[in-house]
Amino acid sequence: MSAVIEEHHDHHDHKPSGIGRWLFSTNHKDIGTMYLWFSFIMFFVGGAMALVIRAELFQPGLQLVEPEFFNQMTTLHGLIMVFGVIMPGFVGLANWMVPMMIGAPDMALPRMNNWSFWLLPGAFGMLIASLIMSLMGMGSAPNFGWTFYAPLSTTYGPASTDYFIFSVHLMGISSIMGAINIIATIMNMRAPGMSYMKMPIFVWTWFITAYLLIAVMPVLAGVVTMMLMDRNFGTSFFNAAGGGDPVLFQHVFWFFGHPEVYIMILPAFGVVSQIVPTFARKKIFGYSSMVYATASIAFLSFIVWAHHMFTTGMPVAGELFFMYATMLIAIPTGVKVFNWVSTMWRGSMTFETPMLFAIGFIFLFTIGGFTGLMMCIAPADFQYHDTYFIVAHFHYVLATGAAFSIMAAVYFWIPKWTGNMYDEKLGKLHFWLTAIGGNILFFPMHFVGLAGMPRRIPDYSLQFAEFNAMATVGAFIFGFSQLIFLYNVIKTIRGGEKATDQVWEGADGLEWTLPSPAPFHSFTTPPTVK
Amino acid sequence: MSTTNHGDYFIPEPSKWPIVGTVALTTTVIGVVNTIHSMQAGGSMSLLLPIGLLLIAYLFFGWFGAVIDESMAGLYNEQVDRSFRIGMLWFIFSEVMFFAAFFGALFYARVFALDWLAGGSNNAMTNELLWPGFEGVWPLLTNPDNAAIPGPKESMGPGGLPAINTAILLLSSVTVTIAHHALRQDHRKPLILWLAATVALGVIFLFLQVEEYVHAYQEMGLTLDSGIYGSTFFMLTGFHGFHVTMGTTMLLVMLIRAIKGHFTSDNHFAFEAVAWYWHFVDVVWLGLFIFVYWL
Ligand code: HEM
Ligand SMILES: [Cu+2]
Numbered sequence: 001m002s003a004v005i006e007e008h009h010d011h012h013d014h015k016p017s018g019i020g021r022w023l024f025s026t027n028h029k030d031i032g033t034m035y036l037w038f039s040f041i042m043f044f045v046g047g048a049m050a051l052v053i054r055a056e057l058f059q060p061g062l063q064l065v066e067p068e069f070f071n072q073m074t075t076l077h078g079l080i081m082v083f084g085v086i087m088p089g090f091v092g093l094a095n096w097m098v099p100m101m102i103g104a105p106d107m108a109l110p111r112m113n114n115w116s117f118w119l120l121p122g123a124f125g126m127l128i129a130s131l132i133m134s135l136m137g138m139g140s141a142p143n144f145g146w147t148f149y150a151p152l153s154t155t156y157g158p159a160s161t162d163y164f165i166f167s168v169h170l171m172g173i174s175s176i177m178g179a180i181n182i183i184a185t186i187m188n189m190r191a192p193g194m195s196y197m198k199m200p201i202f203v204w205t206w207f208i209t210a211y212l213l214i215a216v217m218p219v220l221a222g223v224v225t226m227m228l229m230d231r232n233f234g235t236s237f238f239n240a241a242g243g244g245d246p247v248l249f250q251h252v253f254w255f256f257g258h259p260e261v262y263i264m265i266l267p268a269f270g271v272v273s274q275i276v277p278t279f280a281r282k283k284i285f286g287y288s289s290m291v292y293a294t295a296s297i298a299f300l301s302f303i304v305w306a307h308h309m310f311t312t313g314m315p316v317a318g319e320l321f322f323m324y325a326t327m328l329i330a331i332p333t334g335v336k337v338f339n340w341v342s343t344m345w346r347g348s349m350t351f352e353t354p355m356l357f358a359i360g361f362i363f364l365f366t367i368g369g370f371t372g373l374m375m376c377i378a379p380a381d382f383q384y385h386d387t388y389f390i391v392a393h394f395h396y397v398l399a400t401g402a403a404f405s406i407m408a409a410v411y412f413w414i415p416k417w418t419g420n421m422y423d424e425k426l427g428k429l430h431f432w433l434t435a436i437g438g439n440i441l442f443f444p445m446h447f448v449g450l451a452g453m454p455r456r457i458p459d460y461s462l463q464f465a466e467f468n469a470m471a472t473v474g475a476f477i478f479g480f481s482q483l484i485f486l487y488n489v490i491k492t493i494r495g496g497e498k499a500t501d502q503v504w505e506g507a508d509g510l511e512w513t514l515p516s517p518a519p520f521h522s523f524t525t526p527p528t529v530k
Numbered sequence: 531m532s533t534t535n536h537g538d539y540f541i542p543e544p545s546k547w548p549i550v551g552t553v554a555l556t557t558t559v560i561g562v563v564n565t566i567h568s569m570q571a572g573g574s575m576s577l578l579l580p581i582g583l584l585l586i587a588y589l590f591f592g593w594f595g596a597v598i599d600e601s602m603a604g605l606y607n608e609q610v611d612r613s614f615r616i617g618m619l620w621f622i623f624s625e626v627m628f629f630a631a632f633f634g635a636l637f638y639a640r641v642f643a644l645d646w647l648a649g650g651s652n653n654a655m656t657n658e659l660l661w662p663g664f665e666g667v668w669p670l671l672t673n674p675d676n677a678a679i680p681g682p683k684e685s686m687g688p689g690g691l692p693a694i695n696t697a698i699l700l701l702s703s704v705t706v707t708i709a710h711h712a713l714r715q716d717h718r719k720p721l722i723l724w725l726a727a728t729v730a731l732g733v734i735f736l737f738l739q740v741e742e743y744v745h746a747y748q749e750m751g752l753t754l755d756s757g758i759y760g761s762t763f764f765m766l767t768g769f770h771g772f773h774v775t776m777g778t779t780m781l782l783v784m785l786i787r788a789i790k791g792h793f794t795s796d797n798h799f800a801f802e803a804v805a806w807y808w809h810f811v812d813v814v815w816l817g818l819f820i821f822v823y824w825l
Contacts, residue, residue, distance in 0.1 A: 016544050020544065021544070023546075023549050024544035024545055024546050024548075024549065025544060026541065026542050026543065026544055026545060104539075105539045105541060106539070106541050108613040108616075108617075109613055109617060110541060110542055111542055111545045111547060111548055111593075112548070112617075114545070114548040114549075115547075115548035115551050115552065117548075118548055118549055118551075118552040119551075119552050119555065119556075121552075122552050122553075122555065122556035123556075125556070126556070126559075126560065159567060162563040162566060162567065163560070163563050165563075166559035166560075166562065166563060167559075169559065170555060170556065170559065173555070176621075176624050179620075180616075180617050180620045180621060180624075181617075183616060183620055184612075184613045184616040184617050184620075185613075187612075187616055188609060188612045188613050188616060189609070189613075214620050214623055214624045214627070215623075215624075215627050216627070217624070218624045218625065218626075218627035218628035218630075218631065219627055219628070219630065219631045219634075221628055221631075222628055222630075222631025222632055222635075223631060225765075226631075226632075226635065226765070229754070229761070229765065232566050232570070233754050233755065234679075234753075234754055234755025235754055235755065235760075235761035235764075235765065236673070236679060236755075236757050236758045236761050237635055237639075237758070237761055237762075237765075239679075240643075240647060240660065240674060241661075241673065241674055241675035241678055241679055242673050242674070242675070242679040242755075242756075242757040242758055242761070243639060243643065243644055243647065243666075243670050243673050243674060243757045243758035243759070244639060244643060244758045244761065245638070245639065245642070245643035245646075245647075247643075248635060248638050248639065248643060251634075251638060252631055252634060252635065255631075255634070315651055315652070521541065524539065
């Protein structure tokens with residue numbers, strides 16, 4: 001097929017044009033851009049679903065949607081935010097930044113990189129198609145929650161569940177290839193002198209995240225495969241009548257699921273560890289302890305999964321083991337928070353938008369960490385489990401945690417990506433509306449949760465009404481302020497004050513030695529690292 | 531496939547294969563689901579399935595073909611070679627984790643689920659209320675609700691075919707290693723011979739495996755839907771068999787390339803990758819032999 005090897009085009013730094021540039025790309029920046037836009041679009045799709053949920057919950061009683069449709073909304077909202085927004089968002093950042101930070105020309109396996117990306121539209125196309133069919137009255141979209149517990153997803157799952165299963169397979173293949181690529185890039189493409197312990201923390205956190213992905217995405221593939229077999233070929237994995245156990249589903253799922261939540265937070269730690277030193281104009285406090293803390297969190301994440309299953313009737317020894325193991329995670333996490341705060345201590349700080357989001361992250365993520373500690377106490381969790389308290393917990397770590405860090409990263413690096421400064425006023429406005437809206441939205445969930453309001457229901461008793469109304473108001477503030485973000489990003493791409501190469505006064509690292517905007521191929525000759 | 535020179539680095543030109551791969555995989559999986567649904571309704575196969583599979587075949591030929599051309603044209607330096615090695619190694623690790631999920635299910639069912647259904651630990655009432663009198667023994671021949679899900683008549687022991695298959699796979703790991711040594715010393719004839727022997731052993735293994743499945747279905751009542759024993763048995767051995775099929779196909783491609791004169795004594799990563807994969811398949815089988823057939 002390729003007898004064209006002789007014809008060496010020599011277009012240095014000349015971008016391919018047209019749609020082909022994106023479809024056939026082998027360029028880490030273009031692929032990173034596609035990941036980030038995909039994530040951004042999905043953020044609005046998943047966000048719209050969240051607003052449907054919140055609108056229905058504005059008042060007790062059923063107003064807007066059928067309970068069946070409500071279930072499809074919670075399910076797809078969760079799946080899209082986890083697999084379609086946070087994960088691709090971080091992969092997009094990794095694609096853009098890892099080669100630049102380690103002094104490489106591109107990712108190690110550029111074609112596979114493009115394949116990883118393009119599988120995502122295929123996977124989410126299938127998922128969203130089932131929702132469109134459902135809106136047209138043909139069957140139901142997945143309706144069993146993002147955790148798709150058996151038997152809801154096996155015995156009782158709608159026909160679209162089988163498409164969902166394969167959509168998860170495609171996402172899994174995409175993530176595994178992406179992770180392999182990141183590992184190969186970091187192990188093999190570092191510039192001379194860039195030893196492991198000199199790598200920026202963002203690179204370190206992604207390195208470890210990639211191992212988590214390779215270890216658990218196949219397990220997710222395994223559990224959906226067992227679902228497929230139980231649904232269509234009469235196996236009994238999750239069916240007690242044949243000697244299986246529905247609780248087995250939860251074990252396999254959460255063996256994936258808990259490392260998965262760290263997959264969504266470790267790169268966030270990395271982003272914050274880049275931003276805080278820059279705007280405090282100091283070196284990061286405790287570099288090596290950051291690295292070791294990340295590695296211990298990753299290790300511990302494999303032995304805590306059943307803290308999601310305290311109420312399933314595990315033997316007491318199991319409850320205790322998973323309770324204490326989970327508590328241990330607070331130690332390395334605490335080390336990180338301590339280091340960020342110490343980095344700021346006596347720093348010469350300024351508060352540009354990225355720093356605001358990073359500090360917002362440290363505050364709000366830590367609130368989520370504390371509620372996590374409350375829930376990991378097994379006897380207490382009997383009260384919290386499956387209530388809005390959990391919803392509050394994971395939105396503090398994911399929305400005001402992981403998502404905040406992605407926003408921080410975009411503001412931090414967009415001058416390098418586009419060569420233009422973003423509009424600082426709009427950026428600050430975006431931050432304050434998001435932070436205030438987010439807290440009005442998620443904080444009351446703690447109260448209704450502690451008072452016993454169950455999650456994933458379209459209706460609730462009267463005593464929860466005020467806090468739910470508040471949360472809905474917060475949701476609309478939070479949601480619509482993202483349009484400012486969109487506007488600001490587009491405005492920055494279109495033009496604006498020119499950015500310098502270093503961009504930020506306190507910025508340190510290889511990516512800031514490249515021109516802004518960064519050239520199409522990052523480092524075509526390896527830079528030297530002192 | 532042409533390539534621009536980027537200093538010391540190799541970066542491939544834009545390529546259509548990732549998009550072909552996406553279309554191929556998406557078409558195939560939609561085809562699979564449509565086929566399942568249509569067959570459950572008494573219909574026939576969805577046309578998307580063969581189209582998707584053909585696209586996958588096109589993808590493999592095209593993409594690997596491009597890579598082989600690039601490699602033979604000497605475009606790859608040591609760094610690219612290392613990237614490929616790292617990639618293959620971690621791909622195999624991901625496969626290990628895929629099997630780990632099913633082994634985990636097997637252990638969980640054997641150690642916990644059956645014991646608890648039979649009233650073990652603090653589950654006396656579970657047994658009393660759900661299926662009183664159920665006994666959790668492995669291999670499970672009488673399911674908790676044996677009327678709804680009839681168990682198999684007998685279980686599959688380690689003797690006979692499984693033992694022979696173990697010997698075959700172990701032997702094939704040896705033959706592929708001998709072939710590798712031959713390649714490293716540039717001895718083309720023994721390379722081809724031992725590689726052909728490895729492919730033959732793979733084929734024999736698969737043939738015996740099919741034989742075993744026929745026996746299980748027709749004489750032992752051991753089927754996918756005969757409860758957790760059949761579920762775990764066929765899931766583990768089935769996915770392993772699928773991997774042996776892939777491995778044998780890849781070995782066959784290596785054999786054809788060896789006959790065509792590809793590979794040199796110091797540049798034959800494709801061969802090594804397939805050999806690694808083959809050893810991995812072998813090790814998984816040992817796990818199966820011990821935990822599925824024997825213990
Ligand atoms: C100090 C660290 C953390 C601890 C101790 C912790 C503990 C827990 C516990 C015990 C639960 C289960 C509650 C229940 O269902 O009854 C839970 C749920 C959850 N956690 Fe965390 N967590 C921590 C950090 C995180 C982080 C960093 C993330 C994600 C970035 C996260 C995401 C989630 C999610 C998504 C759920 C809910 C899953 C569901 O049922 O839908 N957690 N957490
Ligand atoms: Cu968890």
